[in-house]
Amino acid sequence: MRTYSKSKSLLTTSLFFLLLIIIMGMSGCSNSDGAAQASESGDKALTVAISADTGLDRLDAGAYDGSMNVHAMIYDGLVEYGEKGEILPSLAESWDISEDGKVYTFHLRQGVKFSDGTEFNADAVKFSFERWIKDPSNSLNVATAMQSLVVVDKHTITMTFNKTYYPFLTELSFARPVRIISPTAVEPAGDITGTFVKAIGTGPWMAESYKTDQEAVLVRNPNYWGEMPKLSKIIMKVIPDPQSRVLALQSGDVDIAGGQMGKIPVESVPVIEADSSLSLQKAPGTSSHFMIFNYNTSALQDLNVRKAINLAMNKKSIVNDLMNGIGNEAEGLFPLTVPYVTESNNTWYGFNPEEAKQLLAASGYKDSDGDGIAEKDGNPLEFNFVLQQAEYPEWKAISELIQSELQEIGIAVNLQVLEPNAYYDALWTSKAYDLILYRTYDDAYNPHSFLLSLFHRTTEAAAVVWSDAELEAQIDTAVGAMDLQERQSAYDSIFLRMYKEAMFAAVYFPDDILAVNHRVTGFKPGYTTFTPIFWNQLDVGNE
Template sequence: MKRKLLAAALTSVFVATTLFAGCGAKNSAETSGAKQKDTAQTEKKKAKTLVFAQGTDPRGLDPAYVDDGESAKIIANVYDGLLRYKKDSTELEPSLATEWKVSDDGKVYTFKLREGVKFHDGTDFNAEAVKVSIERQLPPKRTNDMPYASFTFGEVEKVEVVNDYSVKITLKEPYTPFLANLAMVLAAPIVSPTALEKYDGKLMENPVGTGPFKFVKWDKGQSIVLEKNEDYWDEEKAKVDKAIFQFTKENSVRATQLMTGAVDIIDGVDPNDVAQIEKSGATIYKRPGMNINYMAFNCERAPFNDAKLREAISYAINREELVKFLYQGYSSIANSQMPSFIPGFNDKVKPYEYNPEKAKTMLKELGKEKLEIKMIIYSNPRPYNTVGQKLAEAIQGYLLKVGIKSTIEPYTWTEYKEKAKQGEGDIMFYGWTGDNGDPDNFLSLLDSKEIESSLNAAKYSNKKVDELLSKARRTPNGEERNKLYKDIQDILAKDAPWLPISSAEVMAGHSAKVKGFGYHPTGVVYLKYVDKE
C-alpha cells in the first residue's frame, strides 16, 4: 500500500511538473513571439519614406532616349556613370571608373573600372556593359529619338574592351568636353545589358542601373516609387528606405501638399507661394541656377526664317518688365544663351532692346504689320520658368501692342516635347539647365547638327556658328577657347534665333523634417544625401 501511495505521489509530482513546464514553454513562446512582433513593428516604424512632388511625369527612364529634367531627376538616382560630379560642383571624380588616362594626342581614353559592382537585376558590371551602353548610341545603332547621343558621343569612333575591368574609347578628334560629358545624367549612365535584351533595347519604363535606388513601379500620372539599394557599391548609401516622386501639376496644390505634410519636398515653387510656405514652417531652398529661359523662333520656315523679322519681334518685348512681373526677384534677366558664370560668357552682348515703335516700323517695312502667328508652350512649371503658361500669355500681350495677333497652344510636358520636335508653332518657349558647366553644353543648342536630335529647338542653322563650335571643342580650356565662344555669342545676338529671357534661381520647398536636401548645379537632386527625421 505504501508503495502504491508513493508511486501515486510521484506520478502527481511528475504530472504537475510537466504541466508547469508546459505552461512555462507556452509563456516563453508567447513572449518570444511578442518580442519578434514588437521588433518587426519597430523596424517598420524606422523605415523612412521621402515624397518629392514635381509638376509632371518624366518622358521616360532610359538615359539614352530622354532630354528633360523630370526624367533626369529620377535617372540620377537609379543609374551611375563612369564619372560623376562632386556633391556641390561640376568638378569630376571617380564613379564606376576608378581611374583614367588620356593619350598625348587627346583621342584615346582608357578607363579602369570598379570591380564587384552589380546592376539591380544581378548582372555584373564590367567593360562589356560599358561598351553596350555607349555603342547603342553610335552609328549605325543610333536613332533619331536619342536626343543626347550625338551631343555626348558624337566624336566617339570606337569602344574596345581591353579586359573585364578596362575599356578604351577612341575619338575621331580631340574633344575637350568629353570627360565632363561622361558624368552627365543623360546619355552617359551605364545600363544593364541584360535588361536591354529583356526589354528590346529600351528601358523607358523599366530602368536598371547600379545606383543608390532601385526602380519599383510607375503609375502614370500619379507617381514613381524607388527603394534603397542595400547593395550599393559606394560607402555613402541612401539614408531613406523609399523615395516616391509624386506628380502634381498645379503649383498651388503642391504648395498646399507641402504645408499640410502630405509631401516632404516640392519643386517648381511659384514666387507667389513663397511667403505662405515659409509661414507654415516649411523651408524654401534657393541657389543660383545654371539655366537659361528663352523664347525660340522656328527658324526653319516662314515667317521666322527671316532674321529681320526675328529682330523686329525682339524689339516688341519688354524683358525687364516681364521678368520683374512674373518672377518677382527670383530670376535675373538673361542677355546671352548661357548664365554669366559659365566660362566664355560674353558680357558685351545683349539682345535687341525694348523699342515697340521700332518694332512697328520694321514690321511695316517687312510687310508683316498684320502678322498672325501660333505659339506653343508647356502647361506645367519648369525650373527655369516656374509660372509655365503665364510666360506665353505675357508675350502675347506685348505682341498685340505692335499689331501681331497670336494664339497659344499649351501642352503637357511630354506632349510638348513631341510637338516641338515635329516643328509645330512659329514661336515656342524652352529652357535649359546645364549638364556639366561647360560653355559647349549651352551653345551646342544652336548647332545645326542638333536639329535632328531636337536639342536645337529653334531649328537654327549658321555655318559660321557650326565652324566656331567645332573649333572650340578641339581647343583646350583657356582664353583661346573662351574667345571662340564669345565670338559665337556675337553672331547669335545679331541673328536672334532666340530671345533670351531669364536665368532662374533654383527653388524648392521642403519640410523641416527633411535634412541634407539640395539641388546639384546640374539641376538634379541626389536623394542619397537626403534624410528625414
C-alpha cells in the same frame, strides 16, 4: 597623353510585461505621420511628389524610357556632371585622353558590385554600351562617332572615336542611355540583344515596388560603393496636378515637391513661404526662356527691328511682377550656371523703349496714320507670336506683357496659343510663326548640345533659330577644341556674335524651386535636372 582624376512558447508574466514595456517605448519613437518616418533602427523614409509615372518596370539603362531622375538614382555612369559642368569621377576613377582627343582610356573603380551582388568590371561596361551604341536612332556623338570599344583588362576599357569632340565626357555623364546596367538585368543574361527584365545598377538606390501611375518605391542598395544613403526608402508618388502637389505638401502627404520632377506653380510660392511646416528652396537654374525670330520674315531680317524688340522688353518686370521674384533678368542665351558663360561674355540689351523707337525710325518705320502701329512702304510692323501653356503656364502672362510693350514702340503682336503638338510642329517643321517663345535645354546639354541643335544647320535643314555661317563655324571650333583656353575663346566669340546680330530676344532666367517639409534635413540641390537633389544626403527626423 592627359590624365584625369581619379522563444519559448509560454512566457512568464514578468517577461510579458518586459516585452510590453519595450514595445511601448519603440512606439513612442515613431512618427505618427506616414509621409516621413524615423526609428532607432535606422528605418527612414520620405515621399516625393512627381508629375508623371516613373516607368520603373521598363527602366532600361540603355533606353530613353522612364524617369530620368530614377535612372540616375539606380544607375551610375563612368563620370558625373559637377558644378558648372566639371566632370567628376564615378565608376571610372580616372581617364586618359590622347593628344588628338580621339582615344579615351577609362580606369575603373575596383570592388564595385551591382545591386544583385554581381561584379562590376570592364566587360559590364562593354555589355552596357553594345546594347545601344549601334542603334541608328541614337544621335549622341559618343555613339555616332565611336569606332571601337576595347576591354584592355578587368578594370580598363578604351573608347576610340573618329573625331575630336570635347563634350564626349559630358555626354557620358547623361542620365541615359550611357549608364551601366548589369548583364544579369536581361534574359538571357549577358546577351546584348536580350530582353530587359529588371533595373539592376551600381547606384545608391534600387527598385522595391511599383504601381503604374501611382507610385514607385526605391530602397537603398546594400552593395553601394559610395556614400550610403541616410534614408532607407524613397517613395515617388504620382500627383499630376500642380495645385494638388501643393496641397499634398501642406497636408504632409509628401515631403518634397518641385523642380522638373513636378513643378510648383509660381502663384503658389507665397502660400508655401507662409507655411511654417515648409521651406522654399531656390537655386539658379541652367536654362533660359527666349524669343526666336523667324529669319524668313522680311521685317525681322532688319537688325534694327531685332534690336528694337529686345530693347522694348522690361525683363525686370517679368521677374518681379509676373514671377514673384523667382528667377533673374535674362542677359544672353544662357545663365552664368552654364559652362563657358562668364560675366564678360554674358551681356545683352537693356530696357530702353526710346532707343527702340529711334532704331525703328532709322529703318524707315513710322506711324503715318496715327493708329499706333509703325509702317514702312505701306506695310504695318505686325507679327504673329506663338506660344504654348501646357508645359509653361507662365508663358501666357509673359507674352501678354511683351505684346503690350511692343505695342508701345509701334509693333503689333498677335498672340497664338497652341496645343503642344501644334506648337512643336510650328517650331521644328512648318515655321508658321514670326516670333515664338522657347527655352534652352538644361545643365549637361548646355551650351554645346543646344547650340548644335538650334543654331547649326544639319545635312537636311538650315538652323532652327538663326541661320548664320560664321556662327556655325565658331560652334564647330568650340566643340572641337581640346584646349580649354581655345574653347573659351570660341564660346566668347559665339556669344558676342549673337549679341551683335541680335539673333534672338532674351526673356527670362528661371530658378529651380522645390518645397521641402521641415522634417527633412540635409537638403542640397543637385547640379542637373536628372539629379535635382543630392538624395544620399537627405535625412528625416521626428517632428
